Amino acid sequence: MSYSEKINSLKEELVSETQNLLKIKSVLSEEKPGMPFGEGIDNALKHALKLGEKLGFTTKYMDGYVGYIEWGSSSEMVGVLGHLDVVPEGDGWLYPPYGAEIHDGKIYARGSLDDKGPIMAALYAMYSLKESGYVPNKRIRIILGTNEETGSADMEYYKEHEEQPTIGFTPDADFPVIFGEKGLTVFNLVKKVEAGLEPIVYIKGGQRPNMVPDYCELALKIQGIGECTKKIDSFNAENNANIKYEIENDTLIIKSYGVSAHGSTPELGKNAIMQAIILLDHMNILKGDLKNSVEFLAKNIGMEYNGEGFGIKLHDEDSGYLTFNVGTISTEGDTISLGLNLRYPVTFKLENMMNPMEEKIKPLGFKIEDFSHQEPLYFPRDHKLIRTLLDVYEKHTGDKAEPIAIGGGTYAKEMPNMVAFGPIFPGKPDLDHQANEYIEIEDLMKMTNIYASAIMELSK
Template structure:
């Protein structure tokens, strides 16, 4: 089928609607009545549901947690699972993170690629099918979540109240098709400090990072020292030697050190520049002794600094299907006399979460460290390459792109495909394209937005015809 004419007619509307939803700051916030994840995610959900109704689809809001839009009839349902919440914007943007400004044919904004732009491509794919008048034998349902980035309570609530689709894809990863996803564990490490004061310095504050699943692009510490000038000179020399983007200065009689890094998705920590690691490495280069604070710096340097696969943390696992474990230190903060680190791990699909936790605990035995498990752990996902869903989506991708050489992938990212059986991730990032999720200056090109709409239109047609 040729849907290009219908998609071209919708292009301007697709672009403007994508801009509108990006302008909604849908970072999770304190819950309000009817808004379980705060006003921003709720507003984004209402916007897309209202838009879907205007486009001619049946809308349903499930208590502000999630919602869906239906097109067509039939007992079998083909689903598209997308999310409207975003990670915090961070600093250093060239254009306003919620401005949705267009520059060089690109729409800039948090969520433009993860996952609002792809969600809008899926929505207008449904509209293109509707306007084309094609006959379908299955219902198409666009399912909208609102806290994918922070816990998946949206999907737990949705599938507690709705029957899962017969099959589904989520536009929230890479092309051609993601047939496997590593397991995910997220937890805090609490490192107990005996005393915040040492002979040469006292730790006053320490913070960095925005979320466990983001490589932190900023971290800072405030320290009371005996000789500020001496410390500033030494730290600046080391920062220059290492090429760190560090601001080291006196602040109200104390020493303040702030470091900038480069954000990246927590599933690919090696692609970022971890500001927490840079900051702690900077302190480790200058302060030494027998203190509890130095012991922490020494432990971090040897266990976590510049290491991405758990090699010195007791969890260096890998398998043939999915490769090595990935480890990201996403957040650091000083609370009382405890330094708390938030850790995000993506582990190979042949292992279980218990394998990871038990190995880490054994490695940390005897240290003043407590593991606090989170509530957002996710088991691995694996769908064989010869599954009909994988085969159908691969065929559509190949026909629409001409790329017949790229094989289905296993990734460290976690998508809504895990929320139900018979689901995989399908786009939106093309092979060789820069991964922009969770980074500053996130954008989606208008050409790719249209191309996604074309691919998803054909995919939904093939699955539902």
């Protein structure tokens, strides 16, 4: 019996076991002894490991942080990295988010697509190979992460205590295969304003640096409010802006409305914070250092999203342009702080972006604080791993596709020698973190065949 025939014979079992795993609410919760990410996540990890043992594999439980299911013996290892934790279910579900109910050939549940369903596909892919008589030349290890959604402390623990795969993939993104992920930075751009922020009472906006903000609010305590409202009206008309205002005694409250988008695709949104900053500069009511600082931001960032004003409009053929997003703004005392999310192309280095930026902000007295960084993930298009996974994908879909590069970051960045490979097929909706998340049973079966073929090719 071929592995494909075996997978078809296991369809009922695969669907049932996927439902069982999805019924476990594995959202980050209060830490308990031996359960660093809470009881629900620990239950999901133990459940998956128990299933791995039942299917005849070696398993290891690593103190509640991570676990793995392994087959074969060799110094070289093919890794499949998935995660069992899920984001909170939120509202708006048609069916119970942990009911794993089947409707119209779809299993509805939080985690069905991200990432429990794909983990089950990989596990049953490995099982079908074993049951059909295939003998791998490399060990195959399915690594069960537990903290992908909230920090990846699971992978830090794994890398401290276990060997890393020789080669592998994570079923936690898109098909056909992702060969490049931009370098990712998040930091605060901070300015202590000489002589204080007057007449600004406060500025607040945005939720996270990696989201284009759809709302920003500021309050001004000023004389001549009537003249300022006229300038807001003209600004709206001239710039197709959506800015409203209210007057409370001698305070003008300005409300800037934009369009939200992910920080990796800022061109799809409209930045409410920068819209407000440009308006503030346009009103011409500020003085001294505060005026210079606001003018600097309006001129050098404005509504751009590629870093051109800072001299960092980096670009390569593989991953496109650098993206520049101002995601948050706040004031405290005489200090303004903006939360930035910059993502640079895969063939560049961090200093190509940061050196020009630091030179640009230095004369104005802006400082960079709370800096975090993930290096780009990049495999040449003709790399053996990329070619192998592309060939497997084409074999099972008939689609002669090209590898893709993205601005977002996947789980593959947490482990060397890995790329993201599925589970979302081209043209299918990305339901990760959305209400009514589901996985189509037909797609579950298709990806199980694809992952079996990929594991076989990588373990030859």
